Amino acid sequence: MDDLQRLEQLIRARHCCVSIVTYEESDAVELVRRAAERQNKSMWVWSVNRGVRDGHRDDGMPVSETEHPAAALYYLGVRENNSICVMLDLAEHLKDARTLRMLREMIDLFAQGGGMLVLIDHQDHLPAVVSGCSTRFELSLPDEAELERILLETLREFHKENPIKIDITRHALKTVIRNLQGLSARQAQQIIIDTVSEDLCFNSDDINRILAGKRQVIHSGGLLEYIETPVDLKQIGGLRRLKRWLKSRQDATGEEAAAFGIDTPRGVLMLGVQGAGKSLCAKAIATAWHRPLLRLDPGALYDRYIGESERRLRDALRQAERMAPIVLWIDEIEKGFASAASRSTDGGLSQRMFGSLLTWMQEHEAPVFLVATANDIEALPPELLRKGRFDEIFFVDLPDTTMRKEIFEIHLKKRKRDPEKFDLEQLAQVSEGYSGAEIEQGIVSGLHKVFGMKRELTTEDVIEALRESPPLSVTMGEAISSLRKWAKGKCVPAD
Numbered sequence: 001m002d003d004l005q006r007l008e009q010l011i012r013a014r015h016c017c018v019s020i021v022t023y024e025e026s027d028a029v030e031l032v033r034r035a036a037e038r039q040n041k042s043m044w045v046w047s048v049n050r051g052v053r054d055g056h057r058d059d060g061m062p063v064s065e066t067e068h069p070a071a072a073l074y075y076l077g078v079r080e081n082n083s084i085c086v087m088l089d090l091a092e093h094l095k096d097a098r099t100l101r102m103l104r105e106m107i108d109l110f111a112q113g114g115g116m117l118v119l120i121d122h123q124d125h126l127p128a129v130v131s132g133c134s135t136r137f138e139l140s141l142p143d144e145a146e147l148e149r150i151l152l153e154t155l156r157e158f159h160k161e162n163p164i165k166i167d168i169t170r171h172a173l174k175t176v177i178r179n180l181q182g183l184s185a186r187q188a189q190q191i192i193i194d195t196v197s198e199d200l201c202f203n204s205d206d207i208n209r210i211l212a213g214k215r216q217v218i219h220s221g222g223l224l225e226y227i228e229t230p231v232d233l234k235q236i237g238g239l240r241r242l243k244r245w246l247k248s249r250q251d252a253t254g255e256e257a258a259a260f261g262i263d264t265p266r267g268v269l270m271l272g273v274q275g276a277g278k279s280l281c282a283k284a285i286a287t288a289w290h291r292p293l294l295r296l297d298p299g300a301l302y303d304r305y306i307g308e309s310e311r312r313l314r315d316a317l318r319q320a321e322r323m324a325p326i327v328l329w330i331d332e333i334e335k336g337f338a339s340a341a342s343r344s345t346d347g348g349l350s351q352r353m354f355g356s357l358l359t360w361m362q363e364h365e366a367p368v369f370l371v372a373t374a375n376d377i378e379a380l381p382p383e384l385l386r387k388g389r390f391d392e393i394f395f396v397d398l399p400d401t402t403m404r405k406e407i408f409e410i411h412l413k414k415r416k417r418d419p420e421k422f423d424l425e426q427l428a429q430v431s432e433g434y435s436g437a438e439i440e441q442g443i444v445s446g447l448h449k450v451f452g453m454k455r456e457l458t459t460e461d462v463i464e465a466l467r468e469s470p471p472l473s474v475t476m477g478e479a480i481s482s483l484r485k486w487a488k489g490k491c492v493p494a495d
Contacts, residue, residue, distance in 0.1 A: 003140050007035040016111040017134040021124045024184050028120050032086055042083035046072045069093040070102045077106030081113030091125040124311040141322045147180045154192045164200045172204040179211045182323035187217050223300055223316040227293040231283035237410055238403030242394050242494040250289055265391055267370030272396030273480055275437030278373040286327040295329045298336020313356055321366035333372040334379035377486050395491035398435055404428040411440045423459045430463050433473035442466040
């Protein structure tokens with residue numbers, strides 16, 4: 001059932017108040033207009049600048065003295081309570097007691113008259129008393145077929161004024177459409193226009209330009225971040241069990257696997273010491289599985305307005321689903337939902353947010369593979385660790401001697417140095433208790449030192465750099481010991 005059919009169903013079912021929260025106001029108004037036409041209903045639109053006007057006519061004259069929201073509500077409630085009446089950006093005006101009271105009374109009149117009030121706003125700021133008696137309506141993002149139509153129509157319209165050369169295969173076109181998934185119609189149109197206006201061409205070279213445009217849109221939302229840095233699993237030392245697990249499930253996402261009775265992998269939780277390679281693993285999973293990597297910052301979800309934080313989380317998860325198949329990475333998940341594990345003073349917001357995440361983890365059907373990382377197990381709500389939330393919970397410990405040797409080799413090669421010219425055995429011995437990130441930093445510090453001295457890096461330089469910077473296992477020994485004790489028997493060792 002598409003958006004138009006869903007809205008018509010609400011009209012027929014006599015829902016007297018519907019709330020639509022969206023940045024795509026014109027799309028929402030057009031949807032309501034089409035639904036009203038198909039249901040043979042009059043339609044009125046109110047804005048604070050223009051007052052009440054006929055929603056079926058672009059040139060409709062406004063009704064005089066209806067600019068004030070209370071006056072508009074009274075006019076519509078008394079004279080047009082059998083119509084579809086759209087109120088734009090009303091939420092901010094409901095801070096006025098008179099306007100709020102008028103809205104509540106008019107909702108009752110619309111219920112009696114068989115009409116519908118449609119509240120369209122860009123943020124979910126409705127008072128609780130209004131939210132409780134209104135029906136939430138979510139606008140769907142365009143699917144592949146709709147995006148193809150938008151793409152072709154946009155190119156056709158642009159070509160009329162600015163002739164463009166089109167040279168693209170069907171396969172490349174499908175890739176472009178897939179890269180536009182997760183965007184609204186307006187966002188997709190703007191990215192297409194920005195892309196072709198550069199060189200007045202549309203070809204396979206535009207695949208990366210469109211992806212870059214999408215990346216910018218995602219970043220501007222502030223909730224999801226498109227991570228570009230490709231990391232190969234071979235660039236991560238150790239973690240053999242985790243790597244085997246990931247490789248065994250790499251192909252378990254298609255129709256053939258489903259027919260064989262295999263469920264699509266849903267996600268992993270990686271607990272462990274800071275700098276042990278958890279974040280690198282998230283990047284490597286996306287690279288190995290040939291999926292885009294999106295990072296969700298849970299701290300950016302919280303908003304001072306009631307209900308807005310929950311909406312932002314829903315929007316982020318819905319956008320992730322629309323962009324599937326992807327890898328969704330929540331780094332240091334305990335920082336975003338720690339309050340849900342304790343008696344917080346946020347009025348239960350953290351618990352509601354956490355509950356929304358758990359519900360989504362349990363019920364979502366889109367191929368979104370969730371990778372969550374955590375450093376502090378005590379800050380995590382116990383519900384997150386229950387069996388079934390994740391496919392597996394891995395514990396990433398500090399590297400042992402063999403792993404440290406491998407890590408030194410990887411990072412020396414990364415810095416254009418020949419590992420055979422270094423005593424890797426000695427380096428592995430003296431770096432006991434160091435994480436992979438700390439080992440890398442030791443090499444970097446050594447390079448900075450010898451660069452100023454105009455000579456090559458040696459084993460002794462790296463050892464000296466390591467000794468000058470004590471590892472976390474010394475400064476946070478108690479916390480790491482406690483983490484290991486908790487993980488024993490509860491988590492699968494990553495190595």
